[in-house]
Amino acid sequence: MSSEYSTDELMDYDEVMRRFDVVLGLEVHVELNTRSKMWCGCSTEFGAEPNTHTCPVCLGLPGSLPVVNKKAVEAAIRIGLSLGCSIAPWCRFARKQYFYPDMPKNYQVSQYDEPIAFDGEVTLELDGERYVVPIERAHMEEDAGKSVHMGGSTGRIQGSDYSLMDYNRAGVPLIEIVTKPIFGTGTRGPEVARAYMAFLRDMVRALGVSEARMEQGNLRCDANVSLMPKGSTQLGTRSETKNVNSLRSVEAALRYEICRQGAVLAAGGRVKQETRMWNETGEFTTSGRSKEQAEDYRYLPEPDLVPVAPSREWVEELRASLPELPAAKAARLRKEWGFSELEMRDIHGSEGALDLIEATVAAGADPASARKWWITELARQANEAGVPLAEVGVSAEQVARVQRLVDAGSLNDRLARTVLAAVAAGQGEPEVIIERRGLAIVSDEGALAAAVAAAIEANPGVAEKIRGGKVQAAGALIGAVMKQMHGKADAARVRELVLEQLS
Ligand code: ADP
Ligand code: ZN
Ligand code: MG
Numbered sequence: 088m089s090s091e092y093s094t095d096e097l098m099d100y101d102e103v104m105r106r107f108d109v110v111l112g113l114e115v116h117v118e119l120n121t122r123s124k125m126w127c128g129c130s131t132e133f134g135a136e137p138n139t140h141t142c143p144v145c146l147g148l149p150g151s152l153p154v155v156n157k158k159a160v161e162a163a164i165r166i167g168l169s170l171g172c173s174i175a176p177w178c179r180f181a182r183k184q185y186f187y188p189d190m191p192k193n194y195q196v197s198q199y200d201e202p203i204a205f206d207g208e209v210t211l212e213l214d215g216e217r218y219v220v221p222i223e224r225a226h227m228e229e230d231a232g233k234s235v236h237m238g239g240s241t242g243r244i245q246g247s248d249y250s251l252m253d254y255n256r257a258g259v260p261l262i263e264i265v266t267k268p269i270f271g272t273g274t275r276g277p278e279v280a281r282a283y284m285a286f287l288r289d290m291v292r293a294l295g296v297s298e299a300r301m302e303q304g305n306l307r308c309d310a311n312v313s314l315m316p317k318g319s320t321q322l323g324t325r326s327e328t329k330n331v332n333s334l335r336s337v338e339a340a341l342r343y344e345i346c347r348q349g350a351v352l353a354a355g356g357r358v359k360q361e362t363r364m365w366n367e368t369g370e371f372t373t374s375g376r377s378k379e380q381a382e383d384y385r386y387l388p389e390p391d392l393v394p395v396a397p398s399r400e401w402v403e404e405l406r407a408s409l410p411e412l413p414a415a416k417a418a419r420l421r422k423e424w425g426f427s428e429l430e431m432r433d434i435h436g437s438e439g440a441l442d443l444i445e446a447t448v449a450a451g452a453d454p455a456s457a458r459k460w461w462i463t464e465l466a467r468q469a470n471e472a473g474v475p476l477a478e479v480g481v482s483a484e485q486v487a488r489v490q491r492l493v494d495a496g497s498l499n500d501r502l503a504r505t506v507l508a509a510v511a512a513g514q515g516e517p518e519v520i521i522e523r524r525g526l527a528i529v530s531d532e533g534a535l536a537a538a539v540a541a542a543i544e545a546n547p548g549v550a551e552k553i554r555g556g557k558v559q560a561a562g563a564l565i566g567a568v569m570k571q572m573h574g575k576a577d578a579a580r581v582r583e584l585v586l587e588q589l590s
Contacts, residue, residue, distance in 0.1 A: 093371035098349035100342060101274075103314070106353070109276040109345060110322060111269040112311035113220075115287055117262045117297050118230060118304065119162050124258040125229045126153030126196070126392075131260075133303070137235070137253035145258035147192030152391055155180075159260035160203070160395055161405065162296040163227045166262055167204025168406050169290055170222045177396045178203050180227070180389035185382075188252055189232040197228035197263075199386040203395060211282045212414075215428060218279045221267040227395075232257035262296075268322065276312070277341040281334050284308055288334075289413040301332050308337050309362075312344045314352060323348075324358040328372050331365050340365045343372055417441060424454035433462045439477040440466070446483030452490040460486050464504050468511045480511040489517050497527050501574050529575050535568075538576075539584045542567040553589045561585050 124131055127144035143151035167174055181199035207222035233256055238248030264287065272279045288306055291297040299306045308331045313323035326348065328340045348358050362375040411419070420441065421431050434440045440461050447457035461476065465486070469479040489506055492498040498506065498521070509520045521527050529535065542564045543550045552560040561582055568581045 091366070091369040093343075093369065095347045095371065096350035096354070097343070097346040098353055100346055103345055103349035104274045105317075107314040107316055107349060108270070108319075109272060110313045110315060110325070111266070111272065111276050111280055111341070112325065113264075113266045113269070113280060113283060114309040114311070114327075115264045115284065116307045116309075117166070117264065117287070117291055117299070118306070119159055119260040119262065120295075120297050121156055121158045121162070121260055123156060123158075125156050125159055125227070125260040126258055129258065135255055137251070137255060140255040141257070145191075146254055147190075147257075153196070155392055155395065156260060159227060160397065162260070162294070163203050163225060163262050164397060164402060164405050165294050165296060165409060166264070166291065167207065167225045168402075168409060169294060169412060170204065170207035170209060170225060170264065172204035172207035172222060172225060174397060174402050175201060175203050175205070175395075176399070177201075177394055179394045180392045181386045182389050183384045183386055185384060187231070188250070189234050189254075189257070191232070191254060191257060195229060195231065196389055196392070198226035202226035203397075209283065209286060211279060211286060213275060213278060213282055216275075218272055218275075218282075220269055220279070220283050223265045223267045225262055225264045228261050228263060230256050230259040230261050276345065277338040280308075280310060280341050281338040284334050284337050286414060293410050293413050301334065304330075304332055307332050310337055310341050310344075312341050312348070313358065314345065314348050316352075323352075324360050326358060326361055326363050326372075327378070328363045328365050329375065336365055336367065339370055340372060343370065347372070413441075420445060424448070424458075426454070426458070430458065434458065437462055437466050437476055439475055443476060443483050447486045447490075450484045450487035452487040456490045456493070457483075457486065460490070460503075460507065464507055465511070468508060472511075480513060481507055485510055485517055492517070492521070492527075496530065496577055496580075497521075499528060499574070499577060502526050502528065525575075527575065528577050529572055530577070535572075535576060535581065536584060536588075538568045538571050539564070539581060539588055542571070543585070543588060550589055553585070558586070 121131060123129060124145055127142050129140045129142050129145055132140065144153050164174055178198065178201035180196050181201070182194040183197045183199070184194040186193050202224035204225040205223065209220045209222060211218045211220060232252055232254040235251045235253055236242060236244045236247035237251060239246035244250065269279070284306070288299045288301065291299050297305055310328045310331055311325045313325035315321065315323050326344055328344060331337050331340050344363070351358055360378045362378060363372040364375050365372055417431065417435070434444065443461050444454070444457045447461065448454050465479050465481060466476060469476045472479065486507070489498065489503050493500065493503050506517050506520055506526055509524070510517055514520050546564060546567065549560050549563045553564070564585045565578055565581050569576055569578060
């Protein structure tokens with residue numbers, strides 16, 4: 088079943104772009120980080136012994152009654168507001184009926200025609216170009232349990248002897264965010280989808296409502312895409328690639344589907360409406376379940392739960408307390424700091440860098456220096472140690488202090504790098520390290536002047552050139568002095584002394 092090669096005909100991406108317009112639709116599930124489940128008090132903690140976080144409600148036992156988790160409703164409203172949605176003054180839950188062993192009630196409690204949040208919009212910026220993603224709805228629902236397939240070698244159902252059920256995840260709150268069809272992404276549809284996922288990830292983290300770890304399935308995307316021949320206004324048939332769980336994969340899966348559908352349509356075929364699976368290793372999609380017949384979930388209003396009717400006061404209170412969202416914050420800081428798009432891109436490329444630079448600036452450093460340390464020296468150290476930037480072992484406050492010493496002329500950049508590396512290596516506070524290892528710049532003018540005189544004497548040819556007006560030649564003498572001082576001199580001051588002594 089999972090041959091690592093694609094058997095699909097693919098059209099060259101640029102060729103598809105010349106002949107078709109892309110339409111996207113993204114359905115994203117966000118797993119909330121509430122402490123208890125959606126309808127009961129069971130813990131949502133990850134990784135517990137199977138079926139230890141269960142009760143009659145989340146096991147769907149007859150006669151048990153659910154009660155909605157207020158924190159989950161609050162999270163849904165805050166997500167809705169952050170997406171620019173309207174919040175329903177009154178809405179109900181609905182039963183979505185289907186049988187699957189990981190769902191003990193034989194229906195999932197979700198929302199159907201009455202979502203708590205609807206009609207929003209997200210604007211994304213990619214290299215200065217703006218793209219609008221219209222939001223259809225954000226609704227509340229519950230996660231299912233997990234099937235564990237035993238006896239096989241791969242952990243998959245194929246080749247396994249029997250399956251066990253773990254209901255710890257059953258009833259964990261989810262928010263599903265669904266876009267309207269997204270038009271107008273030109274040649275950049277897959278990148279826009281990726282940027283949208285990154286936006287949602289950063290958004291729910293800033294809201295503090297989800298850990299949003301894609302690799303753990305906290306954020307999963309069903310990626311729909313269809314093609315329309317250029318000039319046509321009639322929507323094409325879409326495919327839906329299920330449960331894509333990394334930013335890279337969202338982009339790659341859509342790109343693949345676009346090239347596959349292009350080839351189908353160009354050969355006079357028609358795209359089947361179906362779900363597809365993303366093969367992570369082979370980087371292609373395979374056919375899943377056909378969706379040509381509308382599925383009949385026999386939705387009905389959930390009779391065991393009272394409708395959710397958030398008061399306008401509560402909604403406005405939540406709106407007023409929304410944090411500044413990461414994208415807005417980045418745009419504001421960019422202006423305040425006077426950075427170019429390019430300078431910001433380096434910062435975005437390094438997770439956590441924006442906040443660390445902000446904290447370093449707050450601790451007194453200038454933005455350019457703060458940026459320089461975090462995205463060069465400290466990023467390199469974090470990378471080598473294989474830890475996130477925030478855990479490199481140097482605080483924003485320490486970086487600001489080291490920069491203050493550079494500004495005061497007690498350290499040059501090279502010495503500052505050594506000091507920061509030592510702090511990262513756990514050798515203590517910057518000042519202690521400088522003292523213990525004698526890293527401060529020698530500011531003894533007498534010693535400097537003597538070193539400069541010695542360098543001039545040792546390099547008469549160079550000295551002659553400088554006297555003759557070739558000031559560029561001073562570099563060689565400065566280098567010689569720095570070497571003699573083991574790097575612990577202020578190069579600018581040495582240069583002054585060289586020119587002074589030779590004038
Ligand atoms: P389902 O529940 O079967 O997945 P939805 O109506 O929820 O169906 O639609 C799924 C997503 O696909 C939505 O984001 C929707 O905007 C989008 N979509 C609908 N039709 C198309 C289409 N023809 N091409 C691309 N995306 C589409
Ligand atoms: Zn429970
Ligand atoms: Mg769907």
